[in-house]
Amino acid sequence: MIVRILGCHGSELITTDSRGRPHECKACGFLVNGTCMVDAGSITGSLVQSEQDKIRNVLLSHAHFDHIKGVPLLADNMVGRTHGTPINIWGLPEVVHLVRQHIFNGEIYPDFARLPTVEIAPLTFQPFLDEKPIQLDGIEAVPVRVNHSVPAVGFLIRDEKTAFLYSGDTAETRRIWELGKEERRLKAAFIETSFPNDLKDVAKASGHLTPETLRGELVKLGRPDVPVYIYHLKPSYLKRIKTDLNALRLPNLHLLEEGQVITL
Ligand SMILES: [Zn+2]
Numbered sequence: 562m563i564v565r566i567l568g569c570h571g572s573e574l575i576t577t578d579s580r581g582r583p584h585e586c587k588a589c590g591f592l593v594n595g596t597c598m599v600d601a602g603s604i605t606g607s608l609v610q611s612e613q614d615k616i617r618n619v620l621l622s623h624a625h626f627d628h629i630k631g632v633p634l635l636a637d638n639m640v641g642r643t644h645g646t647p648i649n650i651w652g653l654p655e656v657v658h659l660v661r662q663h664i665f666n667g668e669i670y671p672d673f674a675r676l677p678t679v680e681i682a683p684l685t686f687q688p689f690l691d692e693k694p695i696q697l698d699g700i701e702a703v704p705v706r707v708n709h710s711v712p713a714v715g716f717l718i719r720d721e722k723t724a725f726l727y728s729g730d731t732a733e734t735r736r737i738w739e740l741g742k743e744e745r746r747l748k749a750a751f752i753e754t755s756f757p758n759d760l761k762d763v764a765k766a767s768g769h770l771t772p773e774t775l776r777g778e779l780v781k782l783g784r785p786d787v788p789v790y791i792y793h794l795k796p797s798y799l800k801r802i803k804t805d806l807n808a809l810r811l812p813n814l815h816l817l818e819e820g821q822v823i824t825l
Pocket residue numbers: 571625627628730793
């Protein structure tokens with residue numbers, strides 16, 4: 562599988578990299594095999610039209626704005642271009658309900674599951690159930706409930722040979738690590754870490770990890786053989802989170818960057 566990182570931060574901000582050059586932190590959006598988005602924080606600002614045309618499925622981990630904001634503009638770009646096979650927008654039933662009620666409600670944005678006409682509407686909404694695998698264009702995704710401030714899942718995504726885990730937004734949790742631990746094909750784990758250690762109260766209240774709580778989750782996962790890609794850092798706290806992550810001294814830990822392509 563090929564995972565292209567369109568955005569991997571917990572918000573958007575222009576920062577400077579280690580050489581003092583500007584860097585654009587974008588909200589989370591991972592493109593798998595060119596056809597399936599895992600979260601939709603970044604889509605349209607990162608892909609040309611021919612790349613957007615190839616997207617067949619969008620998996621939403623939860624309804625928070627930084628994970629769904631690419632969907633309305635993708636829909637807008639795709640009007641008249643889906644040729645009777647609309648893009649599947651997948652989420653927990655409560656997530657599908659929230660996105661339809663609060664975004665595609667005819668007031669914030671048109672209902673692109675019905676408009677401009679039912680025949681050429683660019684989107685269709687597909688609820689999924691916890692731990693029930695869904696088949697998508699050569700890959701299988703298993704949504705697994707995680708512990709966030711709103712209903713949320715992470716995903717185990719696999720084909721015949723490889724698998725990776727995507728934590729979504731989560732504080733300390735259990736089930737997804739159990740499934741990851743058992744998965745023999747597991748080649749990578751993408752795990753959120755949103756706040757520095759000294760903001761642990763903020764992390765706890767908002768349902769996120771710090772480097773310190775991440776350490777405990779990695780023990781539960783129990784797969785030191787697998788590279789762990791850290792994402793969803795809040796851009797305002799980048800330096801402090803990186804310092805805390807380095808202090809963990811874990812050789813399999815990597816920080817994700819926008820534009821990275823990971824081949825599994
Ligand atoms: Zn988020």
